[in-house]
Amino acid sequence: MALQYFARRLAPSFVVFILVQFVIRLIFTVWTFQNLGFANIVKSYATGIVFDLATYSLFILPYIAYLLVLPTRWLNTRLDRIATHICFVIFAGMVIFDIASEYAFWQEFAVRFNFIAVDYLVYAREVLGNIWESYPIVPxxxxxxxxxGIAYYFFKDTLLPTQVPNITLQSKASVLVGFLCLAFGGFYAVSLDFKNVTDNNYANEIAANGIYSLFSAFRNNELAYKKFYITYEDITHSDLPATPPRLVRAARPEMRKNVIFIVMESMSAAYMNRYRSNADFTPNLDALAVQSLNFSNMYATGTRTVRGLEALTLSIPSSPGRSIVKRPGNENLFSLGEVFHDRNYHNKFIYGGYGYFDNMNYFFENNxxxxxxxxxxxxxxxxxxxxxxxxxxxxxxxxxxxxxxDSQTGNPFMYMVMTTSNHRPYTFPENNAGIPTEGGGRIAGVRYADYAIGKFFESAKREPWFENTVFVIVADHTAGAAGKSSLPPGRxxxxxxxxxxxxxxxREVEKVASQIDLPVTLLSLLGFSYKSEFYGQDILDEAFAExxxxATHQxxxxxADDKVTFVxxxxxxxxxxxxxxxxAASEVEPKSLTxxxxxxxxASQWKRNHKKLATTLIGAVTSSLQQ
Known part of the structure; x- marks a missing residue:
């Protein structure tokens, strides 16, 4: 009888929770239906039930604790009824709010909540401001x-059973043990990896539970490579070889030119006419590409701004979990900034927002x-x-x-400039080449970003330092990297x-290359000789391996060769x-896996392998030998 009583008290919240999770899955299914298939949908929903049960058992624990602590004589009293009705309203509000929040997150990233959502929770001002400016908050x-209100109206009369049975301490203990087993089973036995029931990434994300995914991300936002990934020792039965600094010898005399990196927020290649014949969103970038050394097969290392800045500044592949930009111990690394700093360049990271976001200021100030x-x-x-x-x-x-x-100081400068306008809520000044400022969405953001960079070069060309400056124009990442597979190259x-x-x-360079190769290629063009810990290569070198x-965060x-080998x-x-x-894993070539x-x-051992070192002495010796 006691178990039946507690089950009846939980039934309304359980029904609301399961119904809401079904609605969320249904929305995502409709959104991605053409990429799913019936069998994948069935697997997603079946797996989703497991996640929902595990999540509910954890989510409802505070209310279970309330019921078990409350003396039996107080059950169904006026105070108990008021508390239960308030708890139900709060619970219903949280799970219904989950629909809106997961919808917004999926719209941006096409995945359930992950470590990105965890990171965003740290920066409440920016996130809440973005939500306020992007969505009709009042409606x-x-x-x-x-x-x-509708949920409360339907369930208000069933929140408490009419009669309270005789509930002994032994009965409460049995309920407590049973629920703790269910809750901790959901916490420890159910892994987020269980969602990967198909080869279709959309189906796997639909199978997951967003609330469970969020709390899982709290636990796993940094992953120890050796613990979670196949290692070099697993493959070869030998230790990972050391990666000592190598000497990069320039093939040309060193040029002390100014350098300005323009890192464009969320600028996919697909928005440019050069890569999509029916696109007319970026006339300025298209014109610049014709006048530039253009790398037409360049790929971002990750899916977030800090990943792009990490790749361009440190020339290093992604580590699982958080970007190095956000991790502790990221000071005094071997960086592009240090290479220029050693040559008396005045380096600046210039950002239109508040650089405390994503720890960017700290990272750049210390590198x-x-x-x-x-x-x-x-x-x-x-x-x-x-x-x-x-x-x-x-x-x-x-x-x-x-x-x-800075051009008046007598020393050259190097800037890393990070734009922001091509980011939700996609708002910007009015009266710019007819670009709509209301309701224009991402394409309006792309158009404005292109307009602004065109206007920048119009102004820069009138400056005396322009002719002595090299401009590097690159995106931090694309507008969205989610697809049918988890690592779709086109995205x-x-x-x-x-x-x-x-x-x-x-000229156009068609070699398949990585973001981490761009800084190394630039240094080669400038004729820099230096001792290097960069992972990137000179794309223009005849020996360049395409x-x-x-990567995602995991x-x-x-x-290579139109295939992605992954761990x-x-x-x-x-x-x-x-x-x-x-x-199948059996089809992976040993060399590719290695x-x-x-x-x-x-790269995951960056704290040990990527430390700052002096470069000017080596460069001077090399230059004198060449002369």
Whole structure:
């Protein structure tokens, strides 16, 4: 009788929870239906029940504790009824709110909550501001409250059974043990990996439970490579070879040119006419590509801004879990900033937002850069801003102001400039080449980002430092990397070009290359000789081996010959084709697997292998020998 009583008290919340999770899955199924297939849908929903049960058992624990602690004589009293009704309303509000939040997250990333959501929770101002500026908050809130009211109306008379049986301490103990077994079983026995029941990434994400995924991400936002991944020792039965610094000898005299990296937020190659014939979103970038050393098969290493900045600054493949930019112990690393700093360049990271976000300021300040962010911009320098930062026009105007001042010092400068306008909520100044500022969405953001960079170069060409400056234009990542497979190469394809009229001849380089190769290629073009710990290669070198590193926060791969060889937890590996098919692990070539493992395992030891070292002495000796 006691068990039946407690079950009846839990029944309304259980029904609401399961119904809401079904609605969420149904929304995602409709959204991705053409990429699923009936068999995958059945597997997703069957697996989803397991996740939902595990999640509910954890989610409802506080209320279970309340019921077991409450003396039997107080059950069904007025105080108990008030507390139970309040708890139900709060519970219903939380799970119904989950529909809206998961919908928004899926719209942006096409996955359930993951470590990105965990990171975002740390930066409440930016995230809440982004939500406020991107979505109709008042109608959404009214809608959620209405649904909560409807749920309460249907269940208010069934929240408490009419009669309370004789409940002994032994009965309560039995209920407690049973529920703890269920809850801890859900916590320890059910792994997020259980969602991978098909070869279809969309189906696997639908199978998961967003709330469970969020809390799982809290537990696993950093992954120890040796613990979770196949290692070099597993393959070869020998220790991982050491990676000592190597001497890079330039084939040309060193040029002391200014350098400006323009890292464009979420700029997929697919938005450019060069890669999609019916696109007319980026006339300025398309024109610059023709006038530049254009790398037409460049791939981002990851799916977030900090991954792009990590690749361009450290020239290192992704480590599983968080980016190095956000990890402790990321000071004094061997970075692009240090290579230029050793040559008396004035380095700056220039960002239109607040650089404390994602730990960017700390990372750059401790790796050879000064920081200029929104805090350093006066009111008269800002004509428009949103939660992420100032408009790209204002950012680029600040770049010109900084360059104008630094060019007077007698030393060259190197800037890493990070844009923000091509990011939800996609808002920017009005009256810009007819680009809609209301309801334009991502394409409007792309158009404005292109407009702003075109306007920047119009202004920069009038500056005396322009002719002595090399510009590197590259995206941090694409607009979305999710697809049928978990590492779809096309979703990592980004624009990348080096623009320096009169210094670097325009041409197209079709080699498959990685973001981490771009800084090394730039240093080669500048004639820098240095001692290096970079993983990237000079793309223009005849010996360049075509491949690209692409990864999620857990799945680490190398793209070569239209196939992605990958490793993932727990000690798994395999191949995905460019079309999204997953091949058996037995078909992985030993050399391909060794290359992936060697690269990523070594990169995961960045605290030991990627420390700052001096470069100027080696460069001077090498230059004197050449002369």
């Amino acid at each position: 959404l809130t009214l809608g959620i409250l209405t649904l909560v 050879g850069f000064d920081v200029v962010d929104r805090v350093d911009m006066s009111d008269d320098e800002i004509t428009f801003s949103n939660v992420w930062g100032v408009a790209d026009e204002n950012l680029f105007a600040k770049v010109i102001t900084e360059a104008r001042a 990592y394809h980004i624009p990348a070009m080096i623009y320096a009229p009169g210094m670097i001849a325009p 491949r690209a590193f692409i 799945k680490l791969g190398i793209l 993932e937890p727990v000690k798994k590996y395999g191949i995905e084709t460019a079309s999204g098919d997953v091949m 290359d992936v493992v060697l690269s990523y395992e070594s």
